[in-house]
Amino acid sequence: MTRSAPTRRKAPKAGAAQFSTLHLAPDSLGFALDCAALAVGAVRTGTALPAALAAVQASMPAAAAASARGAIQDLAYRTLRRLGTVDWLVGQLVNKAPPAHVGNVLSCALALLIDDERHAAYTSFTVVDQAVTAIGARRECVFAKGLVNAVLRNFLREREAWLEKAQADAVAASNYPLWWAEAVRRAWPDAWQRVLAAGNAPGPLTLRVNARRSTVAEYLQTLDSNGIAADAIGPYAVRLATPLPVDRIPGFSQGVVSVQDAGAQLAAERLDVRDGMRVLDACAAPGGKTGHILELADVDLVALESDPARAARIEENLTRLGLRANVTVGDAGTPAAWHDGQPFDRILADVPCSASGIVRRHPDVRWLRRATDIPALVTEQRRILDALWPLVAPGGELLYVTCSIFPEECEEQARWFESTHEDAVRLDAPGQLLPAGLPAAASPSVSLSTGTHAAKSERPGADIDHDGFYYARFQKR
Ligand SMILES: C[S@@+](CC[C@H](N)C(=O)[O-])C[C@H]1O[C@@H](n2cnc3c(N)ncnc32)[C@H](O)[C@@H]1O
Numbered sequence: 001m002t003r004s005a006p007t008r009r010k011a012p013k014a015g016a017a018q019f020s021t022l023h024l025a026p027d028s029l030g031f032a033l034d035c036a037a038l039a040v041g042a043v044r045t046g047t048a049l050p051a052a053l054a055a056v057q058a059s060m061p062a063a064a065a066a067s068a069r070g071a072i073q074d075l076a077y078r079t080l081r082r083l084g085t086v087d088w089l090v091g092q093l094v095n096k097a098p099p100a101h102v103g104n105v106l107s108c109a110l111a112l113l114i115d116d117e118r119h120a121a122y123t124s125f126t127v128v129d130q131a132v133t134a135i136g137a138r139r140e141c142v143f144a145k146g147l148v149n150a151v152l153r154n155f156l157r158e159r160e161a162w163l164e165k166a167q168a169d170a171v172a173a174s175n176y177p178l179w180w181a182e183a184v185r186r187a188w189p190d191a192w193q194r195v196l197a198a199g200n201a202p203g204p205l206t207l208r209v210n211a212r213r214s215t216v217a218e219y220l221q222t223l224d225s226n227g228i229a230a231d232a233i234g235p236y237a238v239r240l241a242t243p244l245p246v247d248r249i250p251g252f253s254q255g256v257v258s259v260q261d262a263g264a265q266l267a268a269e270r271l272d273v274r275d276g277m278r279v280l281d282a283c284a285a286p287g288g289k290t291g292h293i294l295e296l297a298d299v300d301l302v303a304l305e306s307d308p309a310r311a312a313r314i315e316e317n318l319t320r321l322g323l324r325a326n327v328t329v330g331d332a333g334t335p336a337a338w339h340d341g342q343p344f345d346r347i348l349a350d351v352p353c354s355a356s357g358i359v360r361r362h363p364d365v366r367w368l369r370r371a372t373d374i375p376a377l378v379t380e381q382r383r384i385l386d387a388l389w390p391l392v393a394p395g396g397e398l399l400y401v402t403c404s405i406f407p408e409e410c411e412e413q414a415r416w417f418e419s420t421h422e423d424a425v426r427l428d429a430p431g432q433l434l435p436a437g438l439p440a441a442a443s444p445s446v447s448l449s450t451g452t453h454a455a456k457s458e459r460p461g462a463d464i465d466h467d468g469f470y471y472a473r474f475q476k477r
Pocket residue numbers: 264282283284285286287288289290304305306307310330331332333350351352353384403
């Protein structure tokens with residue numbers, strides 16, 4: 001198997017995006033291809049996809065943004081899920097690397113064409129025609145209309161053969177950087193291919209029912225009466241059969257439900273909060289878990305977040321839910337700057353991590369991270385844990401959470417913590433959840449619940465479709 005890395009092309013910064021709205025109708029595929037290509041280009045130069053899409057949207061007229069948002073988003077996410085394959089194809093089908101935007105339009109068009117036409121949203125003819133139209137709408141790219149037409153038609157002529165050949169290239173076949181795929185294989189030798197495949201399919205849309213306002217049973221009836229198919233997958237979790245925009249989800253704007261993966265919902269449940277407790281949510285933005293904690297009990301909650309812009313999102317979310325917390329901007333690793341000296345009964349440490357468990361929702365993450373980020377994250381997680389532990393009251397609990405599937409950030413961290421904090425007793429916790437409900441026990445390289453401590457892993461059923469998470473719980477003696 002040969003190995004190639006996806007090309008990092010020079011592309012304009014997301015903020016520099018310019019649009020040829022004069023020549024492309026905002027509801028056309030050509031417009032969506034042009035805009036998605038700009039967003040993909042920004043990811044290649046280091047911008048996270050949501051920020052890249054926001055910059056692209058912000059630079060177009062409001063009416064165009066409203067009508068094209070869904071199509072642009074769908075195309076950009078689809079392209080990043082298939083970036084390994086489409087970059088390999090461009091490398092094979094083009095003699096000399098094309099200018100960045102031309103290459104990115106080709107990538108987005110190929111991401112549509114690699115689907116069998118019988119299951120595709122557009123005919124092959126439409127994709128080729130609209131890609132050529134999009135290229136022609138930009139004066140600086142117009143020279144490449146013939147190239148784009150020829151490349152896409154050459155691909156279509158031998159589509160099956162090209163896709164088969166792509167299987168011989170590790171990055172093209174997996175759609176992950178090599179270091180990432182190998183890290184998953186090392187960690188989960190029996191399940192790595194299924195874990196990687198799960199990360200290439202879009203996840204379900206899961207809602208959390210606000211326990212102060214409704215119940216899962218009641219909310220399922222509301223959905224049913226609105227003709228929306230869904231099922232219950234947890235005490236507060238409802239999974240929609242087909243994802244919907246939030247403005248079409250009954251009760252969303254009134255705070256009856258929030259969008260939250262079923263795996264993430266375990267945090268507030270396992271924190272076991274009761275009325276009157278003092279609780280610290282130490283890495284809180286955008287406030288998904290903060291909201292859930294406050295839905296479950298009347299607690300005195302400090303929601304700490306180091307990024308001021310992200311901290312504002314906690315307030316927005318709590319306002320929609322009609323709940324209140326003391327939202328504080330500060331570094332969890334330096335409590336002296338923000339802590340009032342009162343111990344906490346519960347601390348949720350949902351620390352910054354690789355996000356390797358949530359790649360199906362964030363397909364850009366794998367292309368943005370570097371292998372060297374992992375040891376740096378491990379060091380940062382330890383710094384945060386060391387700083388937070390003294391804030392836990394005797395008998396109080398700390399819940400360590402990551403949305404990672406790399407053991408260095410998960411079980412290995414929990415073991416390090418237990419071995420370096422004599423007054424920490426390990427309690428039952430879900431342990432490692434692999435994405436899409438795959439059994440974590442598939443890995444011999446990490447043995448959870450060895451019997452050397454009180455911890456047992458208690459996971460939701462394997463049929464429950466959730467993102468990848470890790471949970472460890474410690475009580476202070
Ligand atoms: C995994 S996210 C938290 C998600 C959140 N708990 C939720 O459920 O919506 C981690 C958050 O920690 C913040 N963060 C990173 N380093 C931090 C630090 N040293 N102190 C406080 N917050 C930090 C990040 O900005 C990010 O918003």
